[in-house]
Amino acid sequence: MTALYVEIAEGLRRSILSGEYAVGARLPSESDLALRWSASRGTVRQAVALLTSEGLIGSRQGARRIVLRRERRHSFAELHSFAQWAQAMGYRATSRFLHRERRGATPEEARRLALPEGSGVLDVLRLRLLDGEPVMVERTAYADWAAPTVEALPVDCASIMDSMAAEAGIVAHYGEHLIDAVPAGSDDARLLRVRRGSPLLRQRHLTSNPDGRPIEWTDDRYRAGSVTFNVSNSVGTAPLIRDPGALLM
């Protein structure tokens, strides 16, 4: 049983994506929607808050809500999992394990993963491909407590996050992402078939479980032009933040 407000949101989302409400058009009022779905106004407000956070609709006090955009958006899991994202987009995602070994955590890794000094991590290097084209180099450090599960996975495993959830009940619940641009190193260049020093889009992310315990710290580097990150915001919501680079590390 999905929640009622989720159903209402899905209904509205369908209507928007199908073009029933054009971009710029006004949505029905909250009380209208409440009647239609036999829900209270509070529940309707939860539904439209969801769509607002997706950037699909906008609102101002006193005026009816308006449609801002007409595009499909993706779920949380697809931000963490390259495999899930690719599948949702209709691409064939594959990967090649290039390296997998235990080693001591660097000071930064220990800090990010909230591990005591001298802890070990599982270091994994993977090349990711979309429809056979190399697109991204992934360097991940898994916290030692999660390492055994990852080591047990087959080498051709498509989605480590999916498998960890299925095998060991380790699920990603929170994520923090740092996005910047870096020049390709010689390894990056060879793997992604670009010139050394050419631009790569870097997404470093820390993934945590429901308790807030960090699972992995990852450095993903995308070949320029292969992906674009996309953010929507409104007055009152600020999901994305710009930080001075020098102070971050």
Add this chain to the structure above:
Amino acid sequence: MTALYVEIAEGLRRSILSGEYAVGARLPSESDLALRWSASRGTVRQAVALLTSEGLIGSRQGARRIVLRRERRHSFAELHSFAQWAQAMGYRATSRFLHRERRGATPEEARRLALPEGSGVLDVLRLRLLDGEPVMVERTAYADWAAPTVEALPVDCASIMDSMAAEAGIVAHYGEHLIDAVPAGSDDARLLRVRRGSPLLRQRHLTSNPDGRPIEWTDDRYRAGSVTFNVSNSVGTAPLIRDPGALLM
């Protein structure tokens, strides 16, 4: 008068940032907070929803909320306005106008700005500096209806968005941002003092007013290492989206 739920959120945010609740610690329960602030549970829930969207706290049904992070975040306006962001971060932001002229809109600009074919735009090229260091090249196309206001501004105007709000009541309300990496062109390279082809972090964004009418379409290019974009998410919230680059334009 700020809303009660905003005050509660500010109070909690202060407590988290000051370290009163450590990272990983459990927050008081909703009913606890409701008592303390003489508010209803619904209002408290609005407050914690705000902090959740900022990535400061996390929650799971049945368990008390936990503190995920202890960092200041910035507001919506600071994502659109380089000047406001820099000021909030404690930097001295300046800018140099290099170019400002009317011309016909390109097909892409017309589409992004929802202008009829053959419309004009105001093309502005600016170099942005932080503490005197060139950091970003900004190329903006303002919709023709907003152009006169921008043209009337002094050349040394620090924040165009601020001035437009003050002078003409044109306020930014919605934003959509596309983030990727590109090689520096020869102009970029000269202005930012980097080698041609070296990596730049590109943030293109469309800014709209409260009616959803596009105001400007901007291409900002940051010198690598100067800024990092930062996103937080949880299961159930997906503020940032990854798109295949080729299909976007």
Add this chain to the structure above:
DNA sequence: AAGGGCGTCTTGTTCAGACAAGTTCCTCAC
């Protein structure tokens, strides 16, 4: 025809109560 004023509509904020569903922790039995 242009402008101001007012009533109506709509969203924003808040309250109090109820039940569902998941977590935590203590207790008791084995």
Add this chain to the structure above:
DNA sequence: GTGAGGAACTTGTCTGAACAAGACGCCCTT
């Protein structure tokens, strides 16, 4: 000691009501 069971706690969902505040359109005046 250890594990199963259950009570108490906590968050998630939903209702119905009320008032505040901003937007919009209509009507009347000038």
